[in-house]
Amino acid sequence: MAPRQDRLDDVALPWLVTVRWAGVLAQAAAVAAGAQGLGATMRVSLPIALIAISALSNGWLSWRLGRRQPVTMATGGWLVCADVIVLSWLLQGAGGVLNPVSIFFLVDIVLAALVLDRAWAWIVTTLSVGGYGLLFLAPSDEVAAATTMHPEIGLHVRGMWLAFAATSLIVAILVGRLASLIARRDRALAELRDRAARDARLAAMSTLAAGAAHELSTPLGTIAVASRELEIALERAGVDPDVREDARLIRAEVERCRLLLHDMAGRFSEPMGEGIEPTVLPTFLDATLVVLSPAERARVRVDAPIPDVPIAWPPNVIRRAVVNVMRNALQASAPHVPIRIAARVGDNDVVMLMVSDSGAGMSADVLARVGEPFYSTKAQGEGTGLGLFVARSAVEQLGGTLRMTSREGAGTTVTIALPARPDRPHVS
Known part of the structure; x- marks a missing residue:
């Protein structure tokens, strides 16, 4: 039926x-x-x-x-x-x-x-x-x-x-x-069709991000230096503090633009053809947690046992995807509230990593849009709306899936499913 x-x-x-x-x-x-x-x-x-x-x-x-x-x-x-x-x-x-x-x-x-x-x-x-x-x-x-x-x-x-x-x-x-x-x-x-469209957008944004980072780095650096010199000159001249604050604001916003471009270039220029490195799942997760800051790691709870299954993934690509998901979960949860990460092995040696938070959750309409490029539920200035999009694209290029379940008031769970080895059949 x-x-x-x-x-x-x-x-x-x-x-x-x-x-x-x-x-x-x-x-x-x-x-x-x-x-x-x-x-x-x-x-x-x-x-x-x-x-x-x-x-x-x-x-x-x-x-x-x-x-x-x-x-x-x-x-x-x-x-x-x-x-x-x-x-x-x-x-x-x-x-x-x-x-x-x-x-x-x-x-x-x-x-x-x-x-x-x-x-x-x-x-x-x-x-x-x-x-x-x-x-x-x-x-x-x-x-x-x-x-x-x-x-x-x-x-x-x-x-x-x-x-x-x-x-x-x-x-x-x-x-x-x-x-x-x-x-x-x-x-x-x-x-x-959706996957092909995401791959095409990823390729286009990769070119755009690399070009923007290259072309704008010099003028942004010049503006940053000039605004700093202006700030020093205004301070020596005893100009109104509000005017000096405007100069500091210019420099701060330039730095924010520079970091945003650097972050975008880093996300999109991640080599999708990175070599495969055999390891085991617990070792991979340990290396992934090291990427987080000490404060972030303190809020991550790993549900034992983690299956001691051999895997062969491009480590940087998948590690970046998992870190993006974990940081989204940490930001969605209240301060000092932990998130949970669990793992299990399904049929056909498909490894599933589940990251769960206890945040506010999402409505069905918001959940349908999450993962679109430049769409973010975070406050303005706190996110680019690209992390989950890049994570999903990376996982799908390796034959996996990234799925989300959420309910308002009950938190969100993100499940990354990947074949233990890329040459295995794709995840359905």
Whole structure:
């Protein structure tokens, strides 16, 4: 079945609207076939009212589709269930199983398997099989008369219901499985496109950062020297302290620009083709913790035991990625509150490093954007919004993944998953 979600997506909703319009026509055809072809005697006022309600509900769906307003999965599920119930009631008074429109139950089953989640698909399938079965358990006058005249028809119609139930089950499973495979393929393609776009942005920013650092280093150095000389001259001349403070501010901001350019150049010029160095995971983590300052290391808690698994990674690339993640966790947590790092080995010798903090967490909207270049949740001037982007790009170039889970008020966990050796299959 299709993966569970809360809303109908941009593909499912148009299909739901289109097929429900076909369902409205099928309901009208069922009444017409019963009255004209099968000689059913039923008052048409209530059927017309039910068909009108179905049409109005689908008109409302069409209106929301035109305005690109979301429709919940539950709303779609209830509407399809209502269509099945209306069709069952109409067929009961319009010839029952003798009415050719009774085959439309299968259309509702296929629709549910394609556009609804697993639970709603099975609800619609069960309801359709039950509705079709009621046409046999409480047969219409036409079916009852035919059974009286030809008793063998009774066995035939019971066989029809069993065949319909089996067919419905097979259709629901096959169509649901197909929808799930298509959705999985679409997600994989989207992930590949995102990864290619990140790699392209990384290459572009690497060139930009190196060029900017080279071209701006000389003028920034000149401004820093000139502002310092200006500050000294103003102090000797006894100029107003506020004016001297402006000169100091110029020098401080120039230094900040210089450090920012140096940091960007360092991040992007990290050699992605760095050689592989075999080691073991505990040794790698010990060397990574050394990069942190003593105050930062004091707030890191390593959950023992760390698996003594052999690894072969480019040490500087992965170490920088892990340090970026740990520093983000430290900055997200309150002062003196520790963070935790754990490790385990999964299937296919995939090593997973988990860094958890107890900070404020992130909303779903913020979590979806974290990792984009130049997007940061830190206060202005405290981050470039590049650390996590570079870390994820480095990990993915080695066949790994970097994923985040977070909940507001409950902290964040970042999981880096990497094959123990780069020549192993990529992490899925």
